[in-house]
Amino acid sequence: MKPDQEAVNIRLDAWDFSDAVLLVPEGLEGAEAKAITVLIEETEKRTGIALAVTHEWPADNQPVIVAGTAASLQDMVKDYSVELEKLSLPGKEGYRLLGCKDERTVVLIVGADSRGMLYGIGKFLRKSSLTKQSLQVPANLSISSTPRQSCRGHQLGYRPKTNAYDAWSSAQFEQYIRELAIFGANSIEIMPPRTDDDATGPLMQEDPLKMMIRLSEIIDSYGLDTWVWYPNMAENYADPATIREELLEREEIFSKVPHIHAVFIPGSDPGELEPDLLFEWAAQVAELLQKYHPEAKLWISPQVMSHEPAKWLEGFLANVDKEPEWLGGLVFGPHVDITLPDLRRRIPDKYPIRRYEDITHNFHCQYPVVNWDLAFALTLGRESINPRPLAEKYIHNLLESYAIGNISYSEGINDDVNKFIWSDQDWDSKTEAIETLREFARFFIADAYTEGIAQGLLALEKNWEGPLAVNEGVDQTFNQWRMIEHSAPPEVLNNYRFQMGLLRAYYDAYIKRRLIYETELELEAMDALKSAPSLGALVTLEQAEAALLRAKTHPVAESYRQRCWELADELFKNIGAQLSVTKHQAIALGRGAFMDAIDFPLNDSRWLSAQNAIIREMDNEQDRLNAIDQIVNRTNPGPGGYYDNLGSYKGWQRVDKGKGWENDPGYLESPRMAHGIYLLQTEREIDKSAIPPIASTRHVNTLADTQLTLQYDHLDPGSSYSVKVTYVGDTASELSRDYKVTLSAQAGSVLHENVLVKQGQCTQIESPIPQEAFADGKLRLTFTRVSGFKRLNVSEIWIIRNGAS
Template identity: 25%
Template sequence: MKISPRHLLAIFCLIALCPVQLYAQIQDFAAFDRLAIVLGENPSEAEKRVAELLKDRILEKSPISITINQALSEKQTDGLSILLGRPENHTSLQAQFVKHRIRNLTELSPGPEGFLLQNTETNILLAAGIDERGNLYAVGELLRQLRYGKDQILLPENLLVRSAPAFEIRGTQFGQSGVAKNLAKVRSWTEEETQRVILDYALAGANIFSVDEGPMYEFIKSYGLMTQGGFGANTAPEAKNPKWGAFESIGREGYICPSVPEARSYMLEKFEVFAKEAPDYDLLKFHGGDGGGCECDRCDPYGLTFIRLVEDMATIFHRYHPQTRIYFTNQKFDNADDQAIFDYLNEKPREWLWAWGYGPGSDATTWQPGHRQTHRMDLFRYPGFGPYGLYPKEITRQMPARHQLVYYNEITHWKYAQHAYIQMYPRADKNGNLPPHWGHDVYERRPDQYLTQVYNRLTFFAWPRHYHRVFNDLLRYGVGDITHSSGNHDHFNQWMWQRLLWNPRASVEEMVEEYAKNWFGPEAAPLMAKAIFQLEENMEEIPGNPLPEKEGIQHYYELVAESGKLMPENWRQNNWLWRMYMQKAALDRYIQLMVSQQVSTQSGIEDIIRKNASDQSLQEALLLLGKANDESQEMRILKAEAQRLGEESDRIFGTRSEGFFNLNHDFIGLGWMDRQIRRALASKGIQRQEFIVLITDYENPGEGGQYDNLGTANHAPNVTFGYPYDHGQPYLKEMLSEGNRPSQRSMHFTQDEARGVTLHYRNLDPTACYKVRMTLVRPWYQERYAMRMNQKSETVFADGKILAKNLELPLQMSDFFTFNIPAELTEDGELVIHFQKAEDVANGDRVTVEQWRNSGGWGTLVSEVWLIRY
């Protein structure tokens, strides 16, 4: 066994870090400084490409001599020979199978697309694929097994892997996101870099990619991989006839109504052109919604309208491409839509259809903003493994056995998405239904309230534990997954997904360990594995442990930084991925320090004013506020580090954290304090004292009073009706002013219900007088939603008596409203405060109201309520 002194030193360092586990992994390695990749006598073009890929990937980390031959040289005795290919086309491979009595590769052992990786002699390694893709996956496993010295490669001496994928369909999308280009300001990938991303996922086990016709399609097919095309059955932004327009679920334009005969004919003609020009895709997907679809009465149930149109299109496509398998997705369909499709499939054999596709908004047992309007409450009687798997199981039960279930899972956003942080608690659906108590954990996962202000939905992140759970809840019912990816920020999630589609029994610890070794090398892997788990924990809002107190932020920073020091130069020099994890570490720590500084400023001001509320003290407080965002030396160092790392990762691979360009925030609502201090300065006597008390003792309702902080996971014991607010669109900085305190930004609301947000107080002092103070604010909407958002006011009632009629809520920046409660209303020791929507809100036809609801309409809205005894 030949091991260089430098590598021996690395081995001893690793043993010191984890003596038992790591020593067992590295003690039996053979070292080689020469490598011959030996193909069969008549290799296919795909086999030649795979051989070149293996050569190129090894040379990136080791300068050893590598040749690609089509015959095994009898003279080569001091190097490693890798016999790569399919045994039936490779005489040398066949000879090794016979000589060492190796079982032939079959459809059951290892299985379709499988391979054998085995060293039969000291310097001979078999990399035998059952088919062309099997060769590619053999190379992927070999690259994961290799270790690199300064001028040698090291291979386990007793290597034996006979493996095949567990799922038939394993794929994703690829490319750079608009967020990366516009917000992170990265350079565009070259064609070679795009190809590299495709091959990275293919080496992990992917076999299909969503792609348009063109060079990238040809590149994917050249490796024997599969392709998927897509078509929106009612997507036609170029069609300008207003009579053809669809009533899309949130009012988006660019879609036609399939129930308009002329519009339907137009779509079939458009599709005919698409079918003629399209390449021979292996799969063709028709998405039903998100966006798309039509909510009008003529289309109802839209599921039936949609599937009949798709059938006509499939007939056209199969005339040109008879081997392409067709599937559809039921995104944003409701219960009636799905049932209509079940009935259609069971009516008679639909041989044109291969599978039912399951993507964002397809699930009838989870609540997502802007997605399904009705849910299958009958499926909740017994929870089984939880809400994620209930509907896939039901789909496979109801549809004919000839059809498959294939997934289109969304694992690319960290908030406001299919399996991401819901961001706020779910609202009731059209039938008034909410999820059962045992499924609440799905919705109580919330993003850290400070980190979410900095990072976009498409930020760099890794979620091993949560997505491992999602995968295992869902994939047991399907034949695979072609995940939705909006960029390269979801690198870990997509990579783990492909590996789990190959080996779903692998533990999350095994997945993270393999990922860390594959991308950062064996020296850095143990620390990077710990860092990835820590990152997932850091991103979540943890009750009782706000960001300034999260020790995991600093721990993650130290883990990633130390792993970089352990990484040999051949791993570290062009490692854009490590730089992305390190940027995240520096930026998270910067944010933590800034939030801590703002909190300290707020506390300091409260102390000053609590001791002395003179004009001089208030002026001093304003000066302190002006310095709240001044950067400390540590913060400046972290920011410079993040900038340098971002410039390096952009240069190396066109990636960078967009968070670097979005660090300036009022995280805790110091803008509110600034306004309150200025109001106090401008007032005298009792009025000034009221302003001061809110600064120094904000939540305290006084003796005999009660305070409700409405919103998700907040303490609001008197609320009896309403839902924590969800506006139906991703959080935008402009929607609510950051000058609001966090408690002012969070609220309860109702939609088109006749009954508004309600609070019921009990055990009041019947002899006392009470007043009610409330915090109110309304959000700003993007232009595409604002056109249907006419709600501005609400009416406030106390035990049915009007306290304020058509009270207008302030836009974006909250304010307080106080009303005296008539004494006779509390003589019985109880009081009901409720809100009622304005008369002109959520009126109109069914479709108009549904679009209003789906895009975040609110009828009543309230942030905080104090019941004060005086």
């Protein structure tokens, strides 16, 4: 494959600045001087050209790049004032980029202020073609741009829970902060040494407090704002001794960290304070903060993990209505149980809202992947390489008008693409995602592969759409990435951003091959079990087990798997990406270590093998045959009945979608297809009966007080029916996540009520259906969380016809 033709076209329709000089005002200091350093260093990295700096126009007609603020360049660019004035005057943090060509070729980078100067330089770099010994700039460059959102940033936490950041040096952090700034970020959120995590980890190179201080210095050197995410970790904030200890800790940090513009206290996750106490405590923190950082403000979020979120939220909003002077604004993020538009309408106008969007997780999160295939959920898991450019843009734009911007929630490098999409959208939400991806690919990976990589990242997102087994795009995406792999030079192959995309392409293709293969092996195993009455139980059990074992003894696409591990190891070496607990010292499987799940079974082999073992221990042949029959007919509702796995694409059709993803991407008022893979991935005791069928890991989920409604048609009004339901308990936690649920039908029928669903377990209950509930042949089932943890999960439903009434 040859490099992208688009790259050639850019060079043909570009001006050559390979021998340009850089004209800047004298005496630049601080962030303005840093911006010039960014331009020089990032150009030299890619081209090998060291731009010569001058403070006067050269005497010859050598090309010139001019960079500075409008104020500092006023006298230097007066000959171009007429051309500049044709561009609209940018606002705060904005810039103008202008290319002019007469006797000499000139590009003017004119910031409205020091930040605008940095962002103008960033856009210049993103638009230019930077290759070996060549600096090409698009001809007739003419841009005036001002950011739409005033808050644009990302959280970078130095703690072991992250899937990469804890392995970084301060130099790696600085490079990443620089790159975020090049795409328009003006805020970076950091963390104190003590959070809901270990204080240190095996990969951390520096003391956490020293790193926090250093990060604050780095952020300030670029003229950006430093935010601090500071959770409440003590057990009793009503205890005076606890208050003194907590304030002493914060005083040490506030006094030592040189630059803090805002502190964000999450209402929960972690932290479980009641609203009145939370606001009393926050007022004390705010007073201490302003002692050392007089201009800093304290922000707070209505995040809550409480069992009764509505009551907690009511108390929170009542405290906001008191309009405390110390409160800088509110933060909207995960576990906020009111929609962003409703929150904006509910609070006083004086308080801005900043978004704290989860761009890092795939499920059990604020914005899960829509109807994600179970095979991906089981393997790629909650936190994997997850470019979602189109979804992130859509979510951003849908809610943009209700907030001043976003500082995203991130747990590492896996969401790298999403960060740059959000920054670009916060700058200008009219920007198409593909344009951001092109600039991302051109600037970070290779000019010659701009279009291929940009389209390849879009294709990775589409790999996750619809049932995996019939998604032809997965194979096309894989072939496109492999073609780049086979032609790319070493500097591209060793680029961690390219490696991340390539790994996902291999991984997706491998999982699809395994899914198709292992689905067929399960069908063979079930066919064997169906022969038990004629061949005998033990013989068919052996045949079934042999079929399932072929997934290990005769695996498919082993070369794909091997390449995935090679890329994972290279990413650990290059960027500290911890994609494995065993090999890369990741903190847990669910914290980015998706490589450890690459071979997780994609069929029901774990449950079938456990059931086989139980049956073998039976003494009576008839008991064995009866047990096998129960396996074969586990999902069979009998003649005239219905069975649905609500986490499957077929079962999902039963669900009343409510507002749906298009209007409610956080699913605060709509059901969503969800996954409880912890039921399978948790190592169970020797008790084989504790291993559930794979269907239990797929379910429909609703949040807080949102009900779940299902529709069934064509029931026989002259028959009697019962309903059997499998409820799924939420992930086991130190705080109880049990909940109670009631199931009702039309005509006021209550089928069962206050059923207790224990955390981390499946609960199955069967109830008769009153005939008046389906007198017209239609049955409408409504599930309501009555009390307890704020997630309701239903995985399987059987409507069983018991005969004529």
